[in-house]
Amino acid sequence: MRVTIKDVAKAAGTSTATVSKVINGSHTISKATTDRVNDIIHELKYHPNSQAQNFAKRASMNIYFLTRLDKNIAFENPHMFEIMSGVQKILDKRGYTLSVKGVNEKEACAVVEQAVMQNSADAFIVHASVISRPLSRLLIESESAHIVIGYPNFESRLCWIDTNNHLSGEIATKHLIDSGFKRTAFIGGRAGDMISWHRIKGYEDALKEASISVPKTFLKQGDSTFHDGRRMMLQLLKLKNRPDSVVCANNYIALGAVEAIQSQGLSIPEDIALITFDDYPFSKTVEPMLTVVNIDVFDMGIQAGNYVLNKIKKPNFQVQSYTTLPELIVRESTRK
Amino acid sequence: MRVTIKDVAKAAGTSTATVSKVINGSHTISKATTDRVNDIIHELKYHPNSQAQNFAKRASMNIYFLTRLDKNIAFENPHMFEIMSGVQKILDKRGYTLSVKGVNEKEACAVVEQAVMQNSADAFIVHASVISRPLSRLLIESESAHIVIGYPNFESRLCWIDTNNHLSGEIATKHLIDSGFKRTAFIGGRAGDMISWHRIKGYEDALKEASISVPKTFLKQGDSTFHDGRRMMLQLLKLKNRPDSVVCANNYIALGAVEAIQSQGLSIPEDIALITFDDYPFSKTVEPMLTVVNIDVFDMGIQAGNYVLNKIKKPNFQVQSYTTLPELIVRESTRK
DNA sequence: CTGAAAGCGCTAACAT
DNA sequence: ATGTTAGCGCTTTCAG
Numbered sequence: 001m002r003v004t005i006k007d008v009a010k011a012a013g014t015s016t017a018t019v020s021k022v023i024n025g026s027h028t029i030s031k032a033t034t035d036r037v038n039d040i041i042h043e044l045k046y047h048p049n050s051q052a053q054n055f056a057k058r059a060s061m062n063i064y065f066l067t068r069l070d071k072n073i074a075f076e077n078p079h080m081f082e083i084m085s086g087v088q089k090i091l092d093k094r095g096y097t098l099s100v101k102g103v104n105e106k107e108a109c110a111v112v113e114q115a116v117m118q119n120s121a122d123a124f125i126v127h128a129s130v131i132s133r134p135l136s137r138l139l140i141e142s143e144s145a146h147i148v149i150g151y152p153n154f155e156s157r158l159c160w161i162d163t164n165n166h167l168s169g170e171i172a173t174k175h176l177i178d179s180g181f182k183r184t185a186f187i188g189g190r191a192g193d194m195i196s197w198h199r200i201k202g203y204e205d206a207l208k209e210a211s212i213s214v215p216k217t218f219l220k221q222g223d224s225t226f227h228d229g230r231r232m233m234l235q236l237l238k239l240k241n242r243p244d245s246v247v248c249a250n251n252y253i254a255l256g257a258v259e260a261i262q263s264q265g266l267s268i269p270e271d272i273a274l275i276t277f278d279d280y281p282f283s284k285t286v287e288p289m290l291t292v293v294n295i296d297v298f299d300m301g302i303q304a305g306n307y308v309l310n311k312i313k314k315p316n317f318q319v320q321s322y323t324t325l326p327e328l329i330v331r332e333s334t335r336k
Numbered sequence: 337m338r339v340t341i342k343d344v345a346k347a348a349g350t351s352t353a354t355v356s357k358v359i360n361g362s363h364t365i366s367k368a369t370t371d372r373v374n375d376i377i378h379e380l381k382y383h384p385n386s387q388a389q390n391f392a393k394r395a396s397m398n399i400y401f402l403t404r405l406d407k408n409i410a411f412e413n414p415h416m417f418e419i420m421s422g423v424q425k426i427l428d429k430r431g432y433t434l435s436v437k438g439v440n441e442k443e444a445c446a447v448v449e450q451a452v453m454q455n456s457a458d459a460f461i462v463h464a465s466v467i468s469r470p471l472s473r474l475l476i477e478s479e480s481a482h483i484v485i486g487y488p489n490f491e492s493r494l495c496w497i498d499t500n501n502h503l504s505g506e507i508a509t510k511h512l513i514d515s516g517f518k519r520t521a522f523i524g525g526r527a528g529d530m531i532s533w534h535r536i537k538g539y540e541d542a543l544k545e546a547s548i549s550v551p552k553t554f555l556k557q558g559d560s561t562f563h564d565g566r567r568m569m570l571q572l573l574k575l576k577n578r579p580d581s582v583v584c585a586n587n588y589i590a591l592g593a594v595e596a597i598q599s600q601g602l603s604i605p606e607d608i609a610l611i612t613f614d615d616y617p618f619s620k621t622v623e624p625m626l627t628v629v630n631i632d633v634f635d636m637g638i639q640a641g642n643y644v645l646n647k648i649k650k651p652n653f654q655v656q657s658y659t660t661l662p663e664l665i666v667r668e669s670t671r672k
Numbered sequence: 673c674t675g676a677a678a679g680c681g682c683t684a685a686c687a688t
Numbered sequence: 689a690t691g692t693t694a695g696c697g698c699t700t701t702c703a704g
Binding site for chain 2: 070227
C-alpha cells in the first residue's frame with residue numbers, strides 16, 4: 001500500500017494522532033513538531049487518503065447534481081451544463097467533488113433518499129426538471145443542504161435560484177424605448193411557454209411605464225421555431241403601420257424574424273430594430289450581430305455553489321430564493 | 337446513527353459476516369438465512385453505507401471525468417457534455433458515480449496523481465483538451481483504466497475514442513454523388529482546423545473514387561463563421577460554371593452559405609444542394625432543413641463508458657482506439 | 673502539547 | 689454454512 005499516516009508518524013517519531021492534527025491544522029501542536037511532521041510528509045510524499053478521512057469524519061465532501069441527462073440534452077439545454085460548470089468551479093475550489101446523476105423525477109427521490117441514509121452527499125443541487133413534491137418533502141425533512149436550479153412549480157420551503165424573465169423582458173423593451181423606438185412589437189412563444197410569458201409581461205410593463213401604447217396586433221405568439229418566427233415577423237411587416245422594433249422571445253424566433261425582415265429588402269436596425277434573449281454563440285454569427293439580454297448562467301452556477309457550501313457550514317442560514325440579474329449586451333441590431 | 341450491519345446481524349441472530357455475505361450475494365449462505373436476513377434488511381430499511389463498503393474493499397466505484405469547464409463551454413462545446421451524458425448513463429447502470437472535474441492540462445495531472453495515490457477513482461475519462469504527455473505517462477505508468485475522448489495529438493499508448501471525420505467527409509460527398517450531383521464544391525475552415533481538414537480529405541477521396549473531377553476553385557477555405565461562409569459561397573456562385581452542390585465543413589459556414597444562396601434568388605436544393613455536419617438543433621430550424629452527416633456523440637459516450645468499465649474488470653483487455661461511425665440524415669437540402 | 677485507544681461500517685481471511 | 693477477528697486509514701475523545 002501507499003504511504004499512510006502510520007509511516008509518517010513513525011518517521012517523525014510521533015503518534016498518528018499528532019500527524020492527524022498537523023494535517024488538519026490543529027493549533028494545539030507546537031511549531032517544532034508541526035514543522036517536523038510537515039517535512040516528513042513532504043519527504044515521504046504522503047497524501048492523506050481522503051476516502052478514509054471522510055469515512056472517519058462521517059463527511060463525504062461530495063455534492064450531487066441531479067438533472068435529466070437524456071440524449072440531446074446538451075444541444076437542447078446548454079444552459080444547464082453551463083450552470084453545472086459554474087457550480088463545479090467553486091466546489092472544486094473548496095475541495096468538494098461534484099457527482100453528476102442523470103435521473104428523472106422518480107429516480108431523483110430514490111437517489112436522494114439513498115444518499116441521505118448513507119450520507120454520501122453533503123448537499124444536493126437539483127435541476128427544476130426533476131423536482132417533485134415527494135423530493136421536496138425528502139429534502140426538507142432530512143434537512144439536507146440543497147438548492148433547486150429553477151423555480152419549482154409548486155409551493156414549498158425549498159431553496160431555489162432562478163432567472164428573472166420578467167425583468168429581462170423589461171430591460172429589453174426599455175432598451176428599445178431608450179434608443180428612441182416608439183413602436184415596439186413582441187414575438188413570443190405559445191401560452192404554455194412560461195419563459196416567454198414572463199418576458200411578454202415584462203415587455204408590457206415596460207411599455208406601460210413609459211406610457212407607450214401599441215396596437216394589440218403588435219403581440220404575436222406561436223411556436224418557438226425559425227419557421228414560425230419568420231411567419232409572425234412577416235405578419236408584423238404587413239401591418240399598415242408596422243413596428244419600428246421587435247423583441248423576440250428567443251433565438252429560434254429571432255433567427256426567423258431576421259430572415260423575414262431581410263427577405264423583404266428591409267434592414268436591421270435602420271428599418272426595424274431587433275433584440276432577443278440569451279447569448280448563444282449563434283447570436284454572434286448572425287448578420288447583423290444581435291443585441292441580447294443575457295443571463296450569466298455560469299455565474300448563476302457559482303452563486304448556487306456558494307449558497308450550498310454556505311448552507312453546509314451553517315444549516316440555520318436561511319434564504320429561500322435567489323435571482324440572477326440579466327445584463328444587456330448591445331450589438332448592431334438595435335444600434336440606431 | 338442510521339441502522340448498520342450490526343443491527344441487522346443482531347436482529348437476524350447472525351454475525352455481521354453473514355449479513356455482509358448476503359449483501360454481496362455470496363453463494364455460501366443457505367437460502368434460509370439469506371431470506372431471513374433479507375427480510376430483516378427490508379424491515380429495518382437497512383442500506384449499506386457505500387462509503388464504508390468502498391473503504392473496506394479499497395474500491396471507489398467512482399470515475400473521474402476530466403475536461404475543461406471554462407465559462408461558455410456549454411455553448412461552444414455541447415458535444416463534450418453530450419458525451420458526458422452518455423458516459424453517465426452507463427456508469428450509473430453499473431453502480432458507478434461520475435465525478436466531474438474541471439481542469440486545465442496541468443491540473444489534470446495533479447488530479448490524476450492524487451486520485452491514483454488514494455485510489456479515489458477506479459478510472460479516468462479524459463477529454464483530449466486536457467491531455468498532455470505527462471498525463472499520458474501518469475496514466476500508463478499507474479496502469480489506470482482510462483479513455484481519452486478525442487485523438488491525442490502525440491504518440492502514446494493511451495486508449496482513445498474519436499470520430500472519423502475523414503469518413504464523414506466521404507459519406508457526405510458520396511451522398512451527393514449518389515443523388516446525381518456531379519459538380520460538388522467544399523467550403524472548409526482554415527488550414528489549422530483539423531476537423532475540417534479531415535473532412536476535406538474525405539471529400540477529395542470520394543470524388544476520386546467516383547472518378548469525378550472538379551475545378552480546383554471548388555475548394556474554399558476560410559474562417560468558420562457565418563460571415564466567411566457566406567463570402568465563400570458567393571464566390572462559388574460567381575464561377576462561370578458553378579457547382580450544383582456543396583459540402584460545408586460545419587454549421588457556421590453552412591448557415592452563411594444558405595444565406596448566400598438565397599440572397600441570389602437561388603433555391604436549395606433545386607439550384608444547388610447543400611450538406612453539412614453535426615446535427616445541432618439549429619440544423620432543423622433552418623429553411624430548408626439541412627441534410628447532415630451526424631455523429632451520435634451520446635452513443636460515443638456510452639461506448640467510452642463501456643470500455644472503461646470493461647477495462648476495470650479485465651485490465652489486460654487491450655484496445656487502443658475506437659472510432660464511432662457517422663450517420664447520414666437526409667433532409668430537404670439535398671433532396672432532388 | 674502529545675499520545676493511547678476506541679471507533680467509523682464494512683469486508684475478508686481463517687476457523688469452526 | 690456460519691462465525692471470529694483483524695483490519696481499511698484516519699479522527700477524536702480523553703488522559704497525561
